[in-house]
Amino acid sequence: MSLSYLIGQSTKFVWYSTHYLISFKYATPIKINRQNPPTFFKKMPSSKKLFYEMIKLFNEERKYINQKKYKIPKSNINDFANVFKGSFNFFMDLPKIDKRRTEKKFKDLNEKNEDLPKYFLRNFHYQTDGYLSEKSANLYEFQVETLFSGSAATMRRFSLLPIIKYLNSNNENLNFLDIGTGSGEFIKTIKYNLPKLNITCSDISRAYLEVAKKKLKNFTDINFRNCKGEDLPFENKSFDIINSVYLFHEVPSAIRSKIFSEISRVLKKGGVFVLTDSLQLGDNYILDPLLEFFPYSTHEPYYSKYIREDLSNTAEKFGLKMYYSKNAYLSKTLAFKKI
Numbered sequence: 026m027s028l029s030y031l032i033g034q035s036t037k038f039v040w041y042s043t044h045y046l047i048s049f050k051y052a053t054p055i056k057i058n059r060q061n062p063p064t065f066f067k068k069m070p071s072s073k074k075l076f077y078e079m080i081k082l083f084n085e086e087r088k089y090i091n092q093k094k095y096k097i098p099k100s101n102i103n104d105f106a107n108v109f110k111g112s113f114n115f116f117m118d119l120p121k122i123d124k125r126r127t128e129k130k131f132k133d134l135n136e137k138n139e140d141l142p143k144y145f146l147r148n149f150h151y152q153t154d155g156y157l158s159e160k161s162a163n164l165y166e167f168q169v170e171t172l173f174s175g176s177a178a179t180m181r182r183f184s185l186l187p188i189i190k191y192l193n194s195n196n197e198n199l200n201f202l203d204i205g206t207g208s209g210e211f212i213k214t215i216k217y218n219l220p221k222l223n224i225t226c227s228d229i230s231r232a233y234l235e236v237a238k239k240k241l242k243n244f245t246d247i248n249f250r251n252c253k254g255e256d257l258p259f260e261n262k263s264f265d266i267i268n269s270v271y272l273f274h275e276v277p278s279a280i281r282s283k284i285f286s287e288i289s290r291v292l293k294k295g296g297v298f299v300l301t302d303s304l305q306l307g308d309n310y311i312l313d314p315l316l317e318f319f320p321y322s323t324h325e326p327y328y329s330k331y332i333r334e335d336l337s338n339t340a341e342k343f344g345l346k347m348y349y350s351k352n353a354y355l356s357k358t359l360a361f362k363k364i
């Protein structure tokens with residue numbers, strides 16, 4: 026197994042880090058005041074250190090797979106037609122992102138949907154159409170993998186550990202809710218490992234959910250709900266497990282609290298909430314400067330507050346007790362029990 030895992034991950038790393046380097050080289054440089062640079066800037070980790078941290082992640086996952094904690098991931102890097110199409114679309118879109126970034130235009134949207142909250146109606150990462158079109162949803166996975174040099178799917182898979190542990194001590198026929206599903210990539214991984222799980226995918230973006238629906242059409246027992254995480258249209262105590270990946274850093278603190286509160290309401294007593302999102306300050310001191318640099322380099326308006334919030338404390342106010350925390354390179358997975 027180790028060899029096929031190694032080949033799959035190395036190919037992904039080479040492919041996406043090449044895209045990262047090309048896009049970095051041709052993008053307009055981020056303006057830094059060289060006379061008086063921000064304090065974190067001098068402490069930025071070297072590429073060698075970053076590479077070492079990433080290798081640690083892959084090595085840890087290799088061990089989990091050897092221990093049969095979950096299945097060896099299916100690599101879609103050998104689906105050449107799709108991978109090259111993704112690359113072409115990625116490069117075609119780059120100049121538009123660069124222009125928006127240099128002009129600091131983050132409200133470049135056609136959507137005038139009055140039902141969508143102001144905090145959401147923007148171009149996160151200066152991406153084309155924000156989260157509001159199928160075009161953006163189709164570009165999303167390639168962009169995320171490029172940002173993380175091919176390690177995004179691995180970081181997400183760390184969610185599987187507490188999920189599987191919970192399922193092993195319960196029964197597999199449980200109700201599972203995913204909040205902020207996006208284009209559905211991680212749900213594919215969940216279904217591949219846990220085919221019997223009854224899944225509800227939810228997202229505030231109708232367009233992203235449509236793309237997820239298409240991507241997941243060959244799986245059974247999946248429902249889709251277009252809704253806000255802070256206003257879930259579900260009965261009290263209707264889910265055994267709730268999962269969310271890369272949503273919490275993209276909402277204001279007050280909305281994050283409301284999402285915790287809704288999760289607590291719809292979770293059964295003893296049920297678990299598994300959260301995978303960006304590392305926070307202090308989780309890995311080597312990477313702290315990079316976390317501070319992120320909102321500096323792109324449009325991530327709520328990220329600075331996110332990396333400073335005591336999530337365990339906020340969750341506990343809503344009856345969710347944190348019992349698990351595991352770093353995974355630039356992300357981490359936390360798990361909370363409904364008490």
Ligand SMILES: C[S@@+](CC[C@H](N)C(=O)[O-])C[C@H]1O[C@@H](n2cnc3c(N)ncnc32)[C@H](O)[C@@H]1O
Pocket residue numbers: 145156169181204205206207208209211227228229230233252253254255269270271272275276280
């Ligand atoms: C960074 S993406 C993460 C997508 C996916 N979970 C992943 O692993 O890549 C954030 C997603 O959360 C959705 N989202 C943002 N604010 C939301 C909210 N308040 N309620 C539900 N979904 C939200 C966005 O539409 C987007 O699909």
